[in-house]
Amino acid sequence: MQYWNPTYECMSREDIRRVQFERLVETVKRVYHNVPHYRNKMQAKGIEPGDIKSLDDLKSLPFTYKDDLRVTYPFGMFAVPLSEIIRIHASSGTTGKQTVVGYTRKDIETWSEVTARALVCAGADKNSIVQVAYGYGLFTGGLGLHYGTEKIGAAVIPISGGNTKRQIQIMKDFGTTILACTPSYALYIAEELHEAGIKKEDLKLKAGIFGAEPWSEQMRREIEEQLGILAIDIYGLSEVIGPGVACECKYKCGLHINEDHFIPEIIDPETEEVLPEGSVGELVFTTITKEGLPLIRYRTRDISSLNYERCECGRTFVRMEKVCGRTDDMIIVRGVNVFPSQIESVLLELGETAPHYQLVVDRVGKLDMLEVRVEMTPQMFSDKVKNIESVEKRIRSAIESTLGISTKVTLVEPKSIARSEGKAKRVIDNRKI
């Protein structure tokens, strides 16, 4: 099976735009009439549903921020009465109050449809055995993939996350063919398999569908090599629907966005202007089929770009580049947007794992200075000054060629960069602007 739903997945650009426009008009009407919060926002901008006369009018609509969901907590943004809601999920509120999302029966159907498409991208069919090792519960990871697997008629193993020994046992005994979990957990499972003396040849695993956290190409190579599988990236966020908003195909060059359900835009997070095709910026989604919680121009804070070129796989849906960071972490140095993840990928080239690092920005005179502090690792250390200095130089020139700006690289002692809850604080901005 090459596609799950070729009618949509391989639709012409013209038809996609037509479908999107029809659905957008309908969605805008619905939120205007059913969600007071949206009506207020639109009235504040002097816009009525009738003003949406073409797809390009999307950019006149107000943005939706995570904060809109917080101030209307818990159900204030729902566009249907609660009697129509059949499922509620919530995102863990690590950066504030949790956000609540509600699904109607049709929303669950849509969600199953998009995760089914993703699973087919990974090579699934009704003979597949899919081990869903994403967490089940309020988190959308587990149940999202679960329903998609059932929809295509494959067998789902709803094992949820954790208990790695059991994961391995079941993987081997039940002949799991597709693993769905976070990429870091996939690597952990690979390590445990190695410890247990189980070789990749002893397993039936063919592919993995990994997401819910950013991961690098390096990590993909490791997972593919250690588990002997095809590893593809799935993208989603609970506010929009959950996993399945977009997914890579076997060519692994960008994630196909399910454009018959979600319209993507790339904007400059500072000016909020829509950026030309191919530019890197913040990803914004408008849902056009959702009933429970429709969102207009939702600011994801994720950094990506869009590629409208035809993919080798035959799907016509636009591809978003693998998410390479969050706008929350973005800093602007001498007019250049810098994401910590860019530095991380440079550091990954130096060894198997990226050392801890921190970006310190300062203004010296009128010039911004970017200092990259990198914790010394055993691979970098030497008793000779010139060796350490050459490591510094290598990092500096690699960062310069990636970012296009000069930086100062300072090697610091291990564990000297402050960590909070195990994560290092990536950016310190000392500029007083």
Next chain:
Amino acid sequence: MVKQISIFLENKSGRLAHVTKVLGENGIDISALSIADTTDFGILRLIVNNPEKAEEVLKKEGFSVGLTDVIAISVEDKPGGLYKALAILAEHSIGIEYIYAFVGKRENEALVILRPDKPCEAIKVLTEKNIKVLEQEDVYNL
């Protein structure tokens, strides 16, 4: 050859004190030391009586630590004494990465630590010319 321990230090106050505190608390005796310093960092190089233990306790404290083979030689403690040894190395085109002297000394002898680029050849040519190359035990118990 002699095991030298090297430690990466940021250029900020208290780092060197921390190293010596850890070593002191673990009963490790320093018999020679040097610091190579740059603007941002330094590399502290030490000869101690128990290098393996020193490495272990410093790593536990989170330091970047390395063990390197160096050679220790004894030269006559008089003008031209060091020259005699270094001339031999120069003659054989053996380069020296770094060199430093011992804290203590023996009667009429000055002890020097060398990190040549070709350690085995260095030992061979020095011994041939009657320069005394010290064994581990000689050095650690100084």
